[in-house]
Amino acid sequence: MGLINLLENEYDLYGVRWKQEPHIILTDFGEKQLRYWTDESKLKWHVKWRDESSKGSGAVPDRMIRTRDGKVAVFDGKYWVTLHDYADTPFGCEEVEKWGQFIGQLLEASIHKNMEKDLRVDKPVFDFQHCMEVSRKYLEGDFDILNKSIYEAEKRLQYAEALKKKVKKSVIPLLENEISISNGKRIFHFLFYQGGDTWPVKGYLPIRNFLFEWLKQNSPLSLKMLLTEIDKIFPLNSDQGLLLLAEITLPWELIECLNQLDNSNLEKMVEGMNKYESIWNANRLLLKTVTEWFDEKRRKVAL
Amino acid sequence: MTTEKETLNYGPVLFHYDLFPEKLERHGKVKKVITKRGTFALKEAEMNEDERSWFTHVIQRLSEIGFHQVVPLYPTKFGDYTVQLGPKTYYLMPWFASDERNERAKDEVLLDHIGKVHALTIKEQDFSNEVVEHSYQYLMNRWENRQFEMERFTEESEQKTYMSPFELTYLSHFHQIMRMTEEAKRRLKEWYDTCQREKRYRSVLCHGKVSRNHLIFNPSGEGHLLNFEKAVLDTPVRDLAIYFRRAAHQRDWAIEEGKLLLDLYEKHVPLLNEERGLLISYLSYPEPVFNTVDLYCSKKHQYSQIELVHRLESRIRAMKKIREFCDAIMQAPPPAPIENEPNKIHINNEEDHI
Numbered sequence: 001m002g003l004i005n006l007l008e009n010e011y012d013l014y015g016v017r018w019k020q021e022p023h024i025i026l027t028d029f030g031e032k033q034l035r036y037w038t039d040e041s042k043l044k045w046h047v048k049w050r051d052e053s054s055k056g057s058g059a060v061p062d063r064m065i066r067t068r069d070g071k072v073a074v075f076d077g078k079y080w081v082t083l084h085d086y087a088d089t090p091f092g093c094e095e096v097e098k099w100g101q102f103i104g105q106l107l108e109a110s111i112h113k114n115m116e117k118d119l120r121v122d123k124p125v126f127d128f129q130h131c132m133e134v135s136r137k138y139l140e141g142d143f144d145i146l147n148k149s150i151y152e153a154e155k156r157l158q159y160a161e162a163l164k165k166k167v168k169k170s171v172i173p174l175l176e177n178e179i180s181i182s183n184g185k186r187i188f189h190f191l192f193y194q195g196g197d198t199w200p201v202k203g204y205l206p207i208r209n210f211l212f213e214w215l216k217q218n219s220p221l222s223l224k225m226l227l228t229e230i231d232k233i234f235p236l237n238s239d240q241g242l243l244l245l246a247e248i249t250l251p252w253e254l255i256e257c258l259n260q261l262d263n264s265n266l267e268k269m270v271e272g273m274n275k276y277e278s279i280w281n282a283n284r285l286l287l288k289t290v291t292e293w294f295d296e297k298r299r300k301v302a303l
Numbered sequence: 304m305t306t307e308k309e310t311l312n313y314g315p316v317l318f319h320y321d322l323f324p325e326k327l328e329r330h331g332k333v334k335k336v337i338t339k340r341g342t343f344a345l346k347e348a349e350m351n352e353d354e355r356s357w358f359t360h361v362i363q364r365l366s367e368i369g370f371h372q373v374v375p376l377y378p379t380k381f382g383d384y385t386v387q388l389g390p391k392t393y394y395l396m397p398w399f400a401s402d403e404r405n406e407r408a409k410d411e412v413l414l415d416h417i418g419k420v421h422a423l424t425i426k427e428q429d430f431s432n433e434v435v436e437h438s439y440q441y442l443m444n445r446w447e448n449r450q451f452e453m454e455r456f457t458e459e460s461e462q463k464t465y466m467s468p469f470e471l472t473y474l475s476h477f478h479q480i481m482r483m484t485e486e487a488k489r490r491l492k493e494w495y496d497t498c499q500r501e502k503r504y505r506s507v508l509c510h511g512k513v514s515r516n517h518l519i520f521n522p523s524g525e526g527h528l529l530n531f532e533k534a535v536l537d538t539p540v541r542d543l544a545i546y547f548r549r550a551a552h553q554r555d556w557a558i559e560e561g562k563l564l565l566d567l568y569e570k571h572v573p574l575l576n577e578e579r580g581l582l583i584s585y586l587s588y589p590e591p592v593f594n595t596v597d598l599y600c601s602k603k604h605q606y607s608q609i610e611l612v613h614r615l616e617s618r619i620r621a622m623k624k625i626r627e628f629c630d631a632i633m634q635a636p637p638p639a640p641i642e643n644e645p646n647k648i649h650i651n652n653e654e655d656h657i
Contacts, residue, residue, distance in 0.1 A: 029321040029380075055352075056387055060318070066382040085318075188314035 003076050007034075010067040010074045011083060024086055033062065033086040035197050036079040041119050043080050045200055047072045049176070052109035059102035059191035062086075084194070091184035091191050093218050098191045099184065100229020103207070107234040110173035121174060123202045126250050128157055134258045138269075145277045153251035156287075163246035170239040174200045179210040181217065204247035211248070212286050220289040227293045237297065248290050253283040316345065316393045319379035319386045335398055342398040343377070348532050350385070350392045359384040361508065361534045368423050372416050374399070374519065374529040396529065397521075405520045412526035413518045414546070414564045417510060418571030420528070421539045424508035425572060435504065439495040443488065449593055450484050456596055469599050469611045476592075476619050483589045483622060490584030497577035505575070507539045513546040540578050543568065544585035551628065552591070552621045558628045565632055583629040591618045 004016050004025070013027045025032050037043040050061040062084040064072040073080040093099070135150055177198040185192045215223045230236065236244060257279050261272040313334065317324060322343070328335040334345040350358060362384070365373050376384045377395045386393045405412075428434075457477055460470040498504050510517070511533030518526050535541075543565070550556050550564075574582065595615045603611065 051381070054381075058315075058389065060315070063381045065380045066378075070378075070382050187318060190315045190318075 003034075003081065006074055006076055007081075007083065010069075010071075011065065012068050031086040032065070033084040033194070035082045035084065037073065037082065037197065038079060039120075040080065042197075042199060043073060043082070045119055045174075046195065046197060047082075049106070049109060049174075049200075050195060053102070053106045055109070056105060058098050059105070059193055060187075061102075061193045061195055085187070085192065087185035087187050087192050087194070089186045090182070091186045093181060093214065093222070095191070096222060096225045097229050099181075099214075100226050101233055102184075102191055102193060103179075103210070103226075104230040104233025106175070106179070107173055107207070107230070107240070110175055111171040111240070120199055121202050122177070122199050124205050126157070126252060127255075128154070128251075131251075131254045131258060134255070138258075138261050138263060143273055145273060145280065149251075149254065149257065149276075149280050153254045156249050156251045160246040160249040163242050163249065167239040167242050170243065172202050172243065173204065173207075173240075174202055175204075175206045177201045177206060179206045181210070181213055204244045205252070207244060208247045208252065208286075211290065212283065215286050215289065216282065220285065220292075223286075223289050224293045224296075227290070231297070236294075241294065245290065245294060248287055251283075253279055313345065316386050316388055319381065319383070320377065320395055321380055336395075344374075344396045344398045346394050346396065346530070348392045348394070349390065350532060354532070355385050355387070355392055358532055358534065361531050365420070365423075365508075365531075370420055370423055372419075372525065372527050373531070374527045399519045399521050399527070401519065405524060405526070409515050409518055409526070410550070410560075410564055411567060413513065413515060413528075414568045415571075416518070416526060416528050417513055417542055417546070418568040420510065421507040421542070421568075422571040424536075425505055425539070426507070427503060427505050430498075430502040430504070432499075435495065435498045439491065443491060446484070446488060446491075446588060449590070450481070453480070453593055453596060456600070468608050469603075469615060472612050472615055473596065480589050480592055480619075480622075483587050483626065487584045487588035490580050490587065494577050494581040494584060497580070501577070505538065505578070506536050507542075507572070509535050509537045509539070509541045511535050511542070511545075513542045514549060538578065538581065539572055539574070540582045540585060543582055547582075547586055547628065548591065548625065551624045552617065556624065558624065558631055561628050562631055579632065583633060586625050586629055589618075589622050592622060594618075 003022075004018075007013060007025070008016050011027075013029065016025050016027050018024070019026045019031060022036075023034055025034060037046075047064050050063040054061055054063055065083040065085070066072060067074060073082045075081070091098075131153070132150070135146065138146055176196055177200070178196055183194045183196075185194060211223060211226070214226055227236070234240070257276040260275040260279065262268040263272075313324065313327060313336075317336065317338075320343075322336065322338045322340060324336050324338055326337040328337070330344075332347050334347070336343045336345050359376070362373060362376055365371075366375075374396045377397075378384055379386060379395075384394060457474065460466055460474055463470070466474070510528065510531060512530055517530045518528055520526050547561060547565075550561065592615065595611070595618050598606070598614070599611050606614075
């Protein structure tokens with residue numbers, strides 16, 4: 001029995017055909033997406049974060065549609081196959097409140113629901129020594145931005161470590177590796193979030209990347225509004241706020257900046273330095289905006 | 304009828320069922336959803352997470368224990384039985400058109416079904432002095448506080464040189480209302496003493512909002528209960544008191560009819576003496592009259608005096624009917640139980656208690 005027949009039988013669907021083999025199908029309930037899984041523990045984690053983060057949020061993640069027997073997936077002999085809704089109209093960034101609710105609910109679910117059991121978890125580590133080794137070959141050029149940024153990166157690293165030390169025992173969120181604005185689609189007037197299928201990551205790096213992406217597409221004021229909306233669902237005034245701030249303070253962008261450089265000739269080196277400066281400044285703006293938001297929030301509490 | 308905008312507003316809910324409404328009709332808190340895939344009833348409710356999971360558990364458990372006269376819930380495509388959107392909870396059911404041919408038999412079917420639910424879920428609880436003491440003290444305190452508020456209202460009214468028509472009407476029935484209050488408290492004390500002496504009390508799954516509106520007939524004429532949002536494990540008397548108190552407020556309700564309906568119910572669950580006393584206690588307490596006084600005090604500018612007086616008189620008339628009904632059911636011997644009494648099955652798992 002082919003996959004199409006299997007899906008028709010297990011999900012009570014009719015007239016199923018491929019729109020984009022092997023990922024998108026057309027059914028009598030509209031377009032649906034297929035995902036293929038080889039690891040059951042990873043599948044279970046993806047089911048759980050989608051189910052949990054949908055609770056109470058105006059946003060809807062692409063949860064696994066259940067089979068007629070209530071199962072989350074069907075086995076086609078090689079893979080576990082899951083069926084999801086599919087949409088392609090971008091949600092955009094205008095409705096900050098809905099994004100904030102979704103990210104807040106996602107974080108809430110990621111720390112309160114025991115999601116880590118028997119699961120391979122990636123924990124990204126910032127390697128400053130590696131950055132120093134990479135930078136060494138460019139330091140002879142005595143570029144001002146390079147010298148300043150490495151000095152600043154070291155300070156930020158120390159500050160991030162100091163922030164982390166303030167947090168005694170706190171649950172660290174487990175999140176999808178990539179959380180992106182482009183995954184937000186529109187169905188009716190709600191935010192439909194199409195998740196991925198990668199191994200989960202421990203820590204706030206995916207949120208840092210999301211906030212950075214937000215700032216690239218929007219103003220610092222909009223980013224502050226987003227943080228305010230997240231804070232309503234997932235309070236950032238406690239240890240979790242410190243962990244987020246520490247992650248944003250860590251100079252993750254340094255390696256990306258260094259990778260832009262190419263000293264094979266002067267022209268390429270100058271072009272690389274310009275890109276380096278641009279990435280470095282964009283990340284500085286992220287850190288500045290987030291720090292300002294935390295300061296403003298602290299002042300409001302103090303009043 | 305609803306607008307296109309309203310149809311869109313329900314889109315996020317109906318998305319969970321893969322339904323696209325062609326038309327929505329408003330019927331109170333229920334929306335009639337007409338789609339290419341059929342006609343459905345979408346109920347809007349306010350429930351927290353615990354209430355939602357209990358509600359779903361109750362509906363599923365009723366089916367498991369063999370009570371199928373419940374309007375079923377459709378699962379979403381994600382396998383949930385409710386959809387939460389902001390502060391609201393929604394659930395989807397089949398749409399049953401109202402059938403006026405069955406309207407007259409509605410009360411009988413309702414009490415019969417409630418009796419069946421109670422019989423299937425009845426459980427003699429392990430005696431807990433703490434639970435009984437707490438229930439008794441809580442209710443007695445609440446009643447005494449309410450009584451005190453009403454006495455204060457009486458004193459304030461009496462001090463006025465010119466009383467309003469509402470106050471006059473209330474004062475002319477005040478002693479009778481207080482007698483009913485004392486009777487309710489006396490019966491409650493008797494129930495408490497009997498529980499202490501007999502060391503027993505029974506609980507059932509109570510519907511929690513027994514009303515004619517919560518029974519509908521399917522196309523083949525079979526009555527189905529709906530709206531178990533307030534379902535709770537409690538004494539069977541809870542549902543009976545809710546039903547009879549509401550019924551007595553209908554103009555054409557007769558005591559004989561009430562007795563017949565109680566007999567019908569008792570064919571499934573014959574009441575123990577202390578439960579009968581507790582039913583009389585619940586019914587005797589003149590809460591509906593007190594509520595009208597509250598309404599007078601808080602919203603007297605929204606209603607005319609004549610409206611408020613009519614409301615008060617209607618409540619007092621109903622309380623008189625209830626008084627007579629209580630006398631009648633106190634004297635009547637309980638009917639014999641039906642021969643094939645169903646097996647007792649509990650709503651919770653065996654190890655669960657209240």
